[in-house]
Amino acid sequence: xxxxxxxxxxxxxxxxxxxxxxxxxxxxxxxxxxxxxxxxxxxxxxxxxxxxxxxxxxxxxxxxxxxxxxxxxxxxxxxxxxxxxxxxxxxxxxxxxxxxxxxxxxxxxxxxxxxxxxxxxxxxxxxxxxxxxxxxxxxxxxxxxxxxxxxxxxxxxxxxxxxxxxxxxxxxxxxxxxxxxxxxxxxxxxxxxxxxxxxxxxxxxxxxxxxxxxxxxxxxxxxxxxxxxxxxxxxxxxxxxxxxxxxxxxxxxxxxxxxxxxxxxxxxxxxxxxxxxxxxxxxxxxxxxxxxxxxxxxxxxxxxxxxxxxxxxxxxxxxxxxxxxxxxxxxxxxxxxxxxxxxxxxxxxxxx
Amino acid sequence: xxxxxxxxxxxxxxxxxxxxxxxxxxxxxxxxxxxxxxxxxxxxxxxxxxxxxxxxxxxxxxxxxxxxxxxxxxxxxxxxxxxxxxxxxxxxxxxxxxxxxxxxxxxxxxxxxxxxxxxxxxxxxxxxxxxxxxxxxxxxxxxxxxxxxxxxxxxxxxxxxxxxxxxxxxxxxxxxxxxxxxxxxxxxxxxxxxxxxxxxxxxxxxxxxxxxxxxxxxxxxxxxxxxxxxxxxxxxxxxxxxxxxxxxxxxxxxxxxxxxxxxxxxxxxxxxxxxxxxxxxxxxxxxxxxxxxxxxxxxxxxxxxxxxxxxxxxxxxxxxxxxxxxxxxxxxxxxxxxxxxxxxxxxxxxxxxxxxxxxxxxxxxxxxxxxxxxxxxxxxxxxxxxxxxxxxxxxxxxxxxxxxxxxxxxxxxxxxxxxxxxxxxxxxxxxxxxxxxxxxxxxxxxxxxxxxxxxxxxxxxxxxxxxxxxxxxxxxxxxxxxxxxxxxxxxxxxxxxxxxxxxxxxxxxxxxxxxxxxxxxxxxxxxxxxxxxxxxxxxxxxxxxxxxxxxxxxxxxxxxxxxxxxxxxxxxxxxxxxxxxxxxxxxxxxxxxxxxxxxxxxxxxxxxxxxxxxx
Numbered sequence: 001x002x003x004x005x006x007x008x009x010x011x012x013x014x015x016x017x018x019x020x021x022x023x024x025x026x027x028x029x030x031x032x033x034x035x036x037x038x039x040x041x042x043x044x045x046x047x048x049x050x051x052x053x054x055x056x057x058x059x060x061x062x063x064x065x066x067x068x069x070x071x072x073x074x075x076x077x078x079x080x081x082x083x084x085x086x087x088x089x090x091x092x093x094x095x096x097x098x099x100x101x102x103x104x105x106x107x108x109x110x111x112x113x114x115x116x117x118x119x120x121x122x123x124x125x126x127x128x129x130x131x132x133x134x135x136x137x138x139x140x141x142x143x144x145x146x147x148x149x150x151x152x153x154x155x156x157x158x159x160x161x162x163x164x165x166x167x168x169x170x171x172x173x174x175x176x177x178x179x180x181x182x183x184x185x186x187x188x189x190x191x192x193x194x195x196x197x198x199x200x201x202x203x204x205x206x207x208x209x210x211x212x213x214x215x216x217x218x219x220x221x222x223x224x225x226x227x228x229x230x231x232x233x234x235x236x237x238x239x240x241x242x243x244x245x246x247x248x249x250x251x252x253x254x255x256x257x258x259x260x261x262x263x264x265x266x267x268x269x270x271x272x273x274x275x276x277x278x279x280x281x282x283x284x285x286x287x288x289x290x291x292x293x294x295x296x297x298x299x300x301x302x303x304x305x306x307x308x309x310x311x312x313x314x315x316x317x318x319x320x321x322x323x324x325x326x327x328x329x330x331x332x333x334x335x336x337x338x339x340x341x342x343x344x345x346x347x348x349x350x351x352x
Numbered sequence: 353x354x355x356x357x358x359x360x361x362x363x364x365x366x367x368x369x370x371x372x373x374x375x376x377x378x379x380x381x382x383x384x385x386x387x388x389x390x391x392x393x394x395x396x397x398x399x400x401x402x403x404x405x406x407x408x409x410x411x412x413x414x415x416x417x418x419x420x421x422x423x424x425x426x427x428x429x430x431x432x433x434x435x436x437x438x439x440x441x442x443x444x445x446x447x448x449x450x451x452x453x454x455x456x457x458x459x460x461x462x463x464x465x466x467x468x469x470x471x472x473x474x475x476x477x478x479x480x481x482x483x484x485x486x487x488x489x490x491x492x493x494x495x496x497x498x499x500x501x502x503x504x505x506x507x508x509x510x511x512x513x514x515x516x517x518x519x520x521x522x523x524x525x526x527x528x529x530x531x532x533x534x535x536x537x538x539x540x541x542x543x544x545x546x547x548x549x550x551x552x553x554x555x556x557x558x559x560x561x562x563x564x565x566x567x568x569x570x571x572x573x574x575x576x577x578x579x580x581x582x583x584x585x586x587x588x589x590x591x592x593x594x595x596x597x598x599x600x601x602x603x604x605x606x607x608x609x610x611x612x613x614x615x616x617x618x619x620x621x622x623x624x625x626x627x628x629x630x631x632x633x634x635x636x637x638x639x640x641x642x643x644x645x646x647x648x649x650x651x652x653x654x655x656x657x658x659x660x661x662x663x664x665x666x667x668x669x670x671x672x673x674x675x676x677x678x679x680x681x682x683x684x685x686x687x688x689x690x691x692x693x694x695x696x697x698x699x700x701x702x703x704x705x706x707x708x709x710x711x712x713x714x715x716x717x718x719x720x721x722x723x724x725x726x727x728x729x730x731x732x733x734x735x736x737x738x739x740x741x742x743x744x745x746x747x748x749x750x751x752x753x754x755x756x757x758x759x760x761x762x763x764x765x766x767x768x769x770x771x772x773x774x775x776x777x778x779x780x781x782x783x784x785x786x787x788x789x790x791x792x793x794x795x796x797x798x799x800x801x802x803x804x805x806x807x808x809x810x811x812x813x814x815x816x817x818x819x820x821x822x823x824x825x826x827x828x829x830x831x832x833x834x835x836x837x838x839x840x841x842x843x844x845x846x847x848x849x850x851x852x853x854x855x856x857x858x859x860x861x862x863x864x865x866x867x868x869x870x871x872x873x874x875x876x877x878x879x880x881x882x883x884x885x886x887x888x889x890x891x892x893x894x895x896x897x898x899x900x901x902x903x904x905x906x907x908x909x910x911x912x913x914x915x916x917x918x919x920x921x922x923x924x925x926x927x928x929x930x931x932x933x934x935x936x937x938x939x940x941x942x943x944x945x946x947x948x949x950x951x952x953x954x955x956x957x958x959x960x961x962x963x964x965x966x967x
Contacts, residue, residue: 027817029829058812063651066820074817074830079809081654082819084677087647090612090639094648095809098610098635099655102809120647123640323635330630337632339603343596343767347388347533348586351579 009130009206012100013059020051027077033068038189038215042136043075045195052196053103053203060103063092065112068143069136069215072107086117089124089133096129097320103203106133110151111141114170118150121210122179128207129319132199135172135212136189140221153302158220173296173311176210177289183209184292185310189216190229194240194308201310207318227303239298241309246279247295249305256305258298265294268305284313355564356571362421363527363575364429367519368446369438371404371414374516379416381520381537385529387587387764390577391420394877395589396428396950397760401617401700408467413445422576426877426884428761430952436519438462438493441471452485457522459515461494489568493518500558504551514555521559528574531560583766590729590758591618593765594688595625597736599632601686602658604737605744605776609634610652612645613662617700618756619690622662642670646687650674653683654818656780656808658740662688665707666697668714668751675749676715679844681818682795682804684743684750686736691755693948702948703756705873708927711751712902718841720848722746723901725753727876730765732758735899741776746851747803753901755923757950758874781805784813792816794828802847849903856905860894861887867964868915870940872898872928875921875951882956891964901928909936917941919963921956 025047033039050060060078064070066085073080083091088106096104106124113121113135124131140158141147147160151172155164176184183205187198195213202209214225227233239249239258247258248271257279261267266280286292292312299306331337365382369375376397386393396417405412419429434455437443439462450456463476477483478490497518501511517538524531535553542549563569588596602609611634613623627636635652639645646661653659661671668689678685691707693699711723722742726735732754739752784792785805792814795804807814816828824831825839858868871879876897883895896911898904912918912932918940920929926942933940943959945951 029817056810056812058815059810061809073819076817078815080815080817080819081651081681082817082821083647084673084820087643087674090644090647091651091654093639093644094610094612094637094651094653094657094659095655096651097637097648098608098652098657099809102655119640120644123644323637327630327633327635331633334631337599337603337629339600339632340770342599342629342632343770344584344586346586347384348584348767349388349390350584351390351577351582 009204009209010053010055010103011206013103014056014101015054016056020054020057022048022051024057025050025077027075029074031075032071034219036218037068038138038217039069039072039136041189041192042134042195042213042215043072045192046199047076048192049196049199052200055103059101060105061095062105062107063088063095064107065109065117066143067109067112067141068217069107069109070112086112086115087120088112089117089120089131092131093124093127093129096131097323100130100320100324104131106131108133108135110135110137110139110149110172114150114172114175122175125176125179125181125208125210127319128182128316130206131208132202133208133210135210136215137172137212138215138217138221139224140217142217142220146220171296171299172210172212174293177293177296177312181210181312182207182314182316183310184312185209186212186214186308188214188225188228188308198310201313205313205315206321207316228306237303237305239305239307241282241284241295241307241311243282243284243310243313246276246281248279258295260291265297266291268298284310286312287314355569358571358573360573360575361423362419362425363434363573364417364419364432365434365436365523366415366417366432366446366449367436368413368415368442369516370407370441371400371402371412372407373414373438374513375414375416375438378516378520379418381534382523382529383418383587383762384533384537385524385531386418386420387585388530388533391422391575392424392578392580392764393418393420393587393762394425394428395419395762396757398949399701408439408441408462408470410441410445410471413441415442415446420575422578424578424580426881427950427953430954436523438515438519440467440473440477443477444471444473450486453487455487455489456483457489457491457519459493459519460490461492491566491568496562497555497558500555501551504554505547506551510548511551514552517552517555518559518562521556522563524556525560525563526569526572528572531556580764581766585764585766587762588730588733588765589621589760589762590726590732590754591621591690591760592625593730594726594732594736594752594754595622597733598626598660598686598740599629599634600733600773601737601740601776602632602634604773605658605740605778607656607658607744607778609660610649610657611636611660611662612639612648612652613637614639614642614645614667616642616664616667618692618759619662619664619667619688621759622688622690642667643674646671646674646685650678650683650685653678653685654681654809656806658686658744659684660686660688662690664690664692664700665694665710668707668710672715675721676717676719677820678749679715679719679721680820682747682844684747686739686743686750686752688752688754690759691753693946699948701756703874703923703950704946704948705755705875705923706927706946707753708901708924709930711753712931718845720845721749721751721902722848722851723751723753725873725899725901726758727873727897727899729758729761729763733765737774737776738899741774742851744776744778745803746801746847747806748848753873755874778806780811781807781814782811793826794818795823796826797843797847802843802850851903853900853903853905855907856896856898856911858894858896858911859883862892865892865894866916867892867919867960868894868896868911868917869919869921869960870896870898870912871921872901875923878951878953878956879921881953882960885953885957886960886964889961891961893960893964898928904935909938912936912938912940917963919943919960921951921959923951
């Protein structure tokens, strides 16, 4: 079973013949994010993407923690669980591990997933239950009104850090790769086509997938990702990772390429100065995560160049499958459990 | 030499030695033999939290006390009749509990100058007059064992390690225990090391033969089987009974069991036990922390499983927010708290009843949770089924308050027939319940139980969202309406207050007692034993024991008010007393000791007598 399910993230989820549209996935609840919030774009992208999967709507569940993004489940006409701060991966783990017939999506933010829920996130990734985790990263606390987050840049001036924040941020992609994640990707709220392509691959991956979505908070951290969106800068700094393709970016004279560095890791060089054979060809299926990790470091510390796309997509057995197999194995070895036999097991004696 | 055989009605034995001496195993085996023989019994293991404390020191002493009798007994006994002391530390740590005239079986090989010094003995107590009040049997257990195992293909160290089996053999002879099961057990335990198995069996038999031939023991003892209610019995510990109760609840409810847990003393054995029974479709999930344990259980409950988390006090503190979420989302969940001495890390292997108020109130907001507490080790089975019944019928988290004494203690259990177990099956909602016939209202309540419907993912047409934010009555949509919140707070409270629990039963032999002793949880045995003593001496006293702490049985106030005085012993500083005073304005008399140990029957009998006499 383990073998055949690899690459088939939703093989156990029942399908529908009915034609679905975006409208089918809209709930009757009024969407209450701030006007102009990047969450709207992501919601619309998810709602327009789901019909493509053709799953029975009742077998889809959205689980969230706390934060602006975590209101997401209320707006989806599927099953939904808006839980508590940081704990969505844990709750979704119990649900997905006991119900392999469900397509379970975790909606979380940079504070929810990386601060208060950091422990659950890393363990969910290493454990590899069949979950899709969408991490909306706006590099700020929105719902509590504008404190710096674990992805805010050092020196961030906020209400809680009037002289600038002092702590180094997490790079969510590096963190996920370090946590043994099998599927790690990054995309942007404003690029629906790219978002769809990443969601498609994430859903197809059996096991835990982590998708970081750069999301603009237009109230407390407006323009955080503008450099990736403005036509003048966008193509100069965005590294679009595509499996099997040489990693090149930039335009005209500024065209750049990524190659393995003699010092270890990867480096960005002017394309004109490097032989084609030296350009790194992206291999998302590479079992060893070190090159993916090196690629994740390219956007550190500032937005000089930012890789987006699928960093890593490697199949390994999903926890829920293995768990089910142990149950089946135990029943096959010793027969299905019988309560009377269990209670009377061990040394007994009779009193007449 | 023909030896004398003496009849006894009951005996209390305490095996004591270093943590590495195998005293828990020795006690367990003696208990199994005793159960097989048909005595009633009760056990009290007592061990340090350290896995291997420094050898020969007082903190490293591990002991196992067993009380067995030809009649039904209620406690592991106050004071041992026999102490097996494997070293000077074991003697010193336990001597204070030994009444005069008790037997001491001491392993002289370990009474070396160095070991004596380690625990502050200036001279060897086995050789001076300091133990004159007791009957001392000094024997070189280690060297007798090594000698008996000469010729076996094992190391000297392994031979020495078998000394606990020599001691077990000797005690088995002394009390006429059956031996076949222990031999079988040793053969199975060391199946992969046949030489070690043979040596342990030989040591065990050598101990038995030593008893028969030595002049050190001129008398052996017979304790006839107890006449208990008819049925099939087995010996069971609280943690095992609790695990079996959860499995039974899964079978009787028709829901798969999902356990989310994080290892913690003294609850881990429930996780271990449930992990063995995967063929019942049980999923056991060892989470990254306590919070994930309960979170996963709640997630599984959302998916239609019987969600359970098992822990001790520190874990309950961490799980509080998730239990609150279960209250708000009105999903079934069982939270097992095997209480231990606190605050903070406290004394992990010692018992206490100090989590009652945390179970009741340890969450933000108005967050009522039913609380059920088992009274004895075997009662953990029924209490677990009862907790599941309440959780499933009322869609609520339930706190099940066991404790370290129940968890590790054991007693004979009359195994119930499956047909005797309650049917706690649930029906998931599969059809819309709105007036219009098409909408689903996840918070429309059953008029009788106030429980909400339970529609699980996978059910077409009933897609809905739940969460920790306040919900509109009925629809479950987010609501900040002041009156709606007030209504929902009251509805959640009314649902818990209205849970159907059986009335509090009072044991008042002649109906003319003026003093009631009330208890809850694991104090049942010592209180009942104390009540027996008082009555035997002519005292009049009634006894009642609470299994449901929230809600309390409807007749609780009437029962309390019908006695002149109510005595309430608790292994805390008066937590139930606080609740009863607040609720019923009854001036209960608290008796509190928080020593990490169960009450002694004699101690409580004195307290009861004092309250009777204070009229």
